[in-house]
Amino acid sequence: MARTAVxxxxxxxxxxxxxxxxxxxxxxxxxxxxxxxxxxxPGQHVDVRLTAEDGYSAQRSYSIAxxxxxxxxxxxxxxxxxxxxxVSPYLTDTVQVGDQVELRGPVGGWFVWRDxxxxxxxxxxxxxxxxxxxxxxxxxALARTKQPFRLIYSVRTPEDLLYADExxxxxxxxxxxxxxxxxxxxxxxxxxxxxxxxxxAALNTYGWPPDFAPDCFVCGPTTFVExxxxxxxxxxxxxxxxxxxxxxxxS
Amino acid sequence: MTAxxxxxxxxxxxxxxxxxxxxxxxxxxxxxxxxxxxxxTDAVATLMLWHQAPGLVARCPNCDDxxxxxxxxxxxxxxxxxxxxxxxxxxxxx
Amino acid sequence: xxxxxxxxxxxxxxxxxxxxxGQYLTHDFPVLSAGPTPRIPLDRWRxxxxxxxxxxxxxxxxxxxxxxxxxxxxxxHCVTKWSKLGTTWRGVSLDTLLADVESAADYTMVHSFGGxxxxxxxxxxxxxxxxxxxxxxGEDLEPEHGGPARLLIPHLYxxxxxxxxxxVQLMTEDDPGFWEAAGYHMYGDPWREQRxxxx
Numbered sequence: 001m002a003r004t005a006v007x008x009x010x011x012x013x014x015x016x017x018x019x020x021x022x023x024x025x026x027x028x029x030x031x032x033x034x035x036x037x038x039x040x041x042p043g044q045h046v047d048v049r050l051t052a053e054d055g056y057s058a059q060r061s062y063s064i065a066x067x068x069x070x071x072x073x074x075x076x077x078x079x080x081x082x083x084x085x086x087v088s089p090y091l092t093d094t095v096q097v098g099d100q101v102e103l104r105g106p107v108g109g110w111f112v113w114r115d116x117x118x119x120x121x122x123x124x125x126x127x128x129x130x131x132x133x134x135x136x137x138x139x140x141a142l143a144r145t146k147q148p149f150r151l152i153y154s155v156r157t158p159e160d161l162l163y164a165d166e167x168x169x170x171x172x173x174x175x176x177x178x179x180x181x182x183x184x185x186x187x188x189x190x191x192x193x194x195x196x197x198x199x200x201a202a203l204n205t206y207g208w209p210p211d212f213a214p215d216c217f218v219c220g221p222t223t224f225v226e227x228x229x230x231x232x233x234x235x236x237x238x239x240x241x242x243x244x245x246x247x248x249x250x251s
Numbered sequence: 252m253t254a255x256x257x258x259x260x261x262x263x264x265x266x267x268x269x270x271x272x273x274x275x276x277x278x279x280x281x282x283x284x285x286x287x288x289x290x291x292t293d294a295v296a297t298l299m300l301w302h303q304a305p306g307l308v309a310r311c312p313n314c315d316d317x318x319x320x321x322x323x324x325x326x327x328x329x330x331x332x333x334x335x336x337x338x339x340x341x342x343x344x345x
Numbered sequence: 346x347x348x349x350x351x352x353x354x355x356x357x358x359x360x361x362x363x364x365x366x367g368q369y370l371t372h373d374f375p376v377l378s379a380g381p382t383p384r385i386p387l388d389r390w391r392x393x394x395x396x397x398x399x400x401x402x403x404x405x406x407x408x409x410x411x412x413x414x415x416x417x418x419x420x421x422h423c424v425t426k427w428s429k430l431g432t433t434w435r436g437v438s439l440d441t442l443l444a445d446v447e448s449a450a451d452y453t454m455v456h457s458f459g460g461x462x463x464x465x466x467x468x469x470x471x472x473x474x475x476x477x478x479x480x481x482x483g484e485d486l487e488p489e490h491g492g493p494a495r496l497l498i499p500h501l502y503x504x505x506x507x508x509x510x511x512x513v514q515l516m517t518e519d520d521p522g523f524w525e526a527a528g529y530h531m532y533g534d535p536w537r538e539q540r541x542x543x544x
Contacts, residue, residue: 047269107268109278110296246263308379322528324541329528
């Protein structure tokens with residue numbers, strides 16, 4: 001698996017949008033049919049290339065949201081619309097089922113969780129930085145492995161939550177998965193605390209103690225990643241077990 | 252002399268994976284660099300990436316020095332590594 | 346060309362006659378940066394000309410502001426394919442800054458706060474072709490666009506118009522700067538589409 005995911009010549013493939021669904025008012029999941037997809041590891045990403053009629057093209061990197069093997073052989077990307085963006089508004093608002101984009105990958109072998117890693121896992125996601133972490137949650141369920149996972153997911157408002165229903169279901173059904181939400185602008189009604197950013201208290205209460213030596217994956221905008229990683233180190237987590245991916249501003 | 256908002260690159264070395272994988276047989280973002288400026292060492296994935304430029308500019312997260320530059324011409328890729336004194340590349344399957 | 350993504354237009358761009366080959370017209374002013382934006386307090390700003398023998402001549406901000414300045418309206422062409430027409434700037438001509446400098450150098454390296462460099466032949470800096478500009482569109486030049494002052498050398502691709510410029514080093518032999526060392530053209534004439542080495 002690991003081998004197929006990272007070997008072979010990297011080529012652009014035509015991907016066809018098989019299905020699309022909104023995850024939030026501004027984020028959409030594209031389910032892509034990619035012929036001869038070699039498989040991927042959770043945390044890997046793809047480059048997407050769009051070409052206009054006149055030959056102009058633009059390319060961006062997106063994390064893969066789905067786990068592999070997927071029964072239908074599909075690959076899912078969840079794209080957050082950035083209003084001044086060039087590529088993301090096309091992928092969220094314009095592209096339709098049946099349309100094609102070019103895709104190459106999977107790429108990236110560092111921000112990756114392998115189901116053979118025995119350690120407990122701490123996932124810290126900010127905004128759409130939850131996407132590659134969701135791939136890890138899904139891959140764990142698919143592989144039926146037992147490493148306990150904790151996800152701390154920071155979003156602005158309840159409306160911005162991606163995968164809300166699926167996470168609720170998985171917390172119920174996937175033994176050993178816990179999810180805690182941090183709301184930075186607006187909380188749900190009756191939430192026990194006012195809006196706040198991710199902090200020491202949240203990581204102390206809902207993360208793993210450093211003694212458990214968890215593998216930590218932190219993904220989100222730069223400020224989120226730096227804050228969360230700094231707190232982890234301050235709490236005594238081994239920096240070598242903290243992997244980060246800055247995910248902000250890909251327009 | 253930099254304001255907080257300008258200090259931070261929006262992306263990191265993870266986003267270089269495709270462009271590097273196009274020219275190397277292994278995933279270079281998993282390799283460890285050693286910064287020529289400050290000898291800081293970490294995964295290429297952790298470099299701060301400035302992508303809104305004529306090329307990709309990857310800077311050391313410790314000292315901000317340029318570690319790698321990638322320039323794509325239509326028919327070739329230029330990779331400037333003078334900011335890295337060493338790359339340590341893990342081999343698959345070993 | 347790859348497959349066409351139906352309905353994808355990309356950034357608004359116009360191909361208009363009169364632009365250098367391969368360029369599109371833009372009406373905004375894209376910010377390109379290769380690193381953190383330096384914020385240079387004016388009381389720490391200096392511009393220094395260094396000759397091939399090591400002689401230096403420099404100006405602080407007050408001295409620099411006292412120099413005669415030109416108002417110029419020029420077209421600019423970025424190697425990332427956007428062009429912007431009729432931009433207005435105010436700046437000090439390099440003719441003024443190099444006027445009393447004793448040198449036989451044919452080449453220069455332009456230096457910036459933050460470490461950026463770009464090489465420009467001496468003759469391209471002279472005869473009303475280049476300025477150290479500190480106003481854009483009537484306003485103080487924003488840090489994102491290179492303020493307090495940037496080089497403005499509109500007849501070459503815009504990466505030569507170094508932001509946050511702080512000096513010119515005169516050289517008897519050509520030497521590549523930041524982008525030139527990484528594959529971009531040593532000269533960079535947009536009309537001859539000299540984007541990359543070998544173009």
